[in-house]
Amino acid sequence: MPKKVDHEARRQEISAALWRIAVTRGLDGASLRDVAAEAGISLGRLQHYFRTKDEMLLFALRRINQLAADRVRERIEALAGEPTPREVLRACLSGMLPLDEKSRTGLLVGAAYYVRAVHDPALRAEAQQGIPELRDFFVSQLQRAVERGELDPGRATAEEAMLLIGTVDGLATYVLLDVHEPETALRLLDRCLDNLFGKG
Amino acid sequence: MPKKVDHEARRQEISAALWRIAVTRGLDGASLRDVAAEAGISLGRLQHYFRTKDEMLLFALRRINQLAADRVRERIEALAGEPTPREVLRACLSGMLPLDEKSRTGLLVGAAYYVRAVHDPALRAEAQQGIPELRDFFVSQLQRAVERGELDPGRATAEEAMLLIGTVDGLATYVLLDVHEPETALRLLDRCLDNLFGKG
Numbered sequence: 001m002p003k004k005v006d007h008e009a010r011r012q013e014i015s016a017a018l019w020r021i022a023v024t025r026g027l028d029g030a031s032l033r034d035v036a037a038e039a040g041i042s043l044g045r046l047q048h049y050f051r052t053k054d055e056m057l058l059f060a061l062r063r064i065n066q067l068a069a070d071r072v073r074e075r076i077e078a079l080a081g082e083p084t085p086r087e088v089l090r091a092c093l094s095g096m097l098p099l100d101e102k103s104r105t106g107l108l109v110g111a112a113y114y115v116r117a118v119h120d121p122a123l124r125a126e127a128q129q130g131i132p133e134l135r136d137f138f139v140s141q142l143q144r145a146v147e148r149g150e151l152d153p154g155r156a157t158a159e160e161a162m163l164l165i166g167t168v169d170g171l172a173t174y175v176l177l178d179v180h181e182p183e184t185a186l187r188l189l190d191r192c193l194d195n196l197f198g199k200g
Numbered sequence: 201m202p203k204k205v206d207h208e209a210r211r212q213e214i215s216a217a218l219w220r221i222a223v224t225r226g227l228d229g230a231s232l233r234d235v236a237a238e239a240g241i242s243l244g245r246l247q248h249y250f251r252t253k254d255e256m257l258l259f260a261l262r263r264i265n266q267l268a269a270d271r272v273r274e275r276i277e278a279l280a281g282e283p284t285p286r287e288v289l290r291a292c293l294s295g296m297l298p299l300d301e302k303s304r305t306g307l308l309v310g311a312a313y314y315v316r317a318v319h320d321p322a323l324r325a326e327a328q329q330g331i332p333e334l335r336d337f338f339v340s341q342l343q344r345a346v347e348r349g350e351l352d353p354g355r356a357t358a359e360e361a362m363l364l365i366g367t368v369d370g371l372a373t374y375v376l377l378d379v380h381e382p383e384t385a386l387r388l389l390d391r392c393l394d395n396l397f398g399k400g
Contacts (some may be wrong), residue, residue, distance in 0.1 A: 024319075025319055026315060026316060026318065026319040027315075028228055028229070028312075028315050028316050029228070029229050108318060111314065111315050111318060112228075112315055114311065114315070114373070114376075114377070115226060115227075115228050115311050115312055115314075115315045116226060116228050117377055118226065118308060118311060118376045118377065119224075119225055119226040124377055124378050127377045127379070128377060128378060128379050131374075131379050156391065159387070159388055159391045160391070162374075162380075162388055163367065163388055163391060163392055163395075165370070165374075166367055166370030166371045166373075166374055166388065167363065167366055167367040167370055168370070169369075169370035169373055169374070170365070170366030170367055170368070170369035170370030170371075170373070171366045171370075173314070173366075173369055173370070173373075174331075174362075174365075174366055174369070176314075176318045177314070177317060177318065177324055177327045177328060178324050178328060179327070179328050179331050180362075187359070188359055188362055188363055188366065191356065191359045191360070191363060192363055195363075195395055195396070196395070
């Protein structure tokens, strides 16, 4: 294997070890040493790939966000025929809820990252990065809905897009806390879309 | 001071030290020893009041939730005349956003707690506890709005109440991550209430 590919593959293996810890016992207080042990390598070897916990978290988060984005893309492509804007939005938003083990893992890593990002401007910058793109995509779907006569033209699409993102984020939190069953969160998401698009 | 009062006062002092750490550098990886140092006492003395980090977090969270509930009650009582259901809901929901230092501190402690609670059923039980009461209060306000002709009677009030709670939780997260300015989150909250009640 070429050296660069090997380096990337090792980093992904270490990421996977980090995810396993995130899922089973959480990352709060988990050290580089803990992750090295889970990955079955020495601390020195791990530090060859990641110098700090934040660097490792950042890599793991980017990778898991990439996988999540791929899943959402697949969900949209799997929609039959020419999906309506509402169907596209539902596919994206439900992909942001912890409805299966993969999305749950992503959200657990995200939670560990979040609790550090609120105190670290560099980590925060990363967390902020994906949002405008997602918002713009949602806005484009909402504008398409207005053009198709499926959404009240009086809606402020940028604000509605941010509200949708915030709402799903809050619902995801409550699923992780067992306040909601996953199905309840999905039902609430549909209610939210009902409110936006009108029931009929 | 009677011994019991003294014990409670000491626990509150230690809580305050925990909050200071939560605000300045976060609780991820913060140990009992760190909190003892911040409180200016020995680790042994701290352990006389809290045996574990979770016990300490739980106490600090209950106390901060109590203070938050008191603030919301004051906000409602400060509303002039006979507040409408929408005004009452807005007072509660905006009190759940990090719009000042006190609510920000509460949310930072809550975030540290959250990231542990997703892995610990006992901590989760505590997080779940306040939700039904809050939901029921919101439902009572929404039903009052229906009776006053201010809300479409077709709205499922229990689901709308949970959506409001989830939405504000998501918006609060985005303020802590600097995705939204506090004023933006407040504007989005008003948009959300516009959508629910109709613009007027």
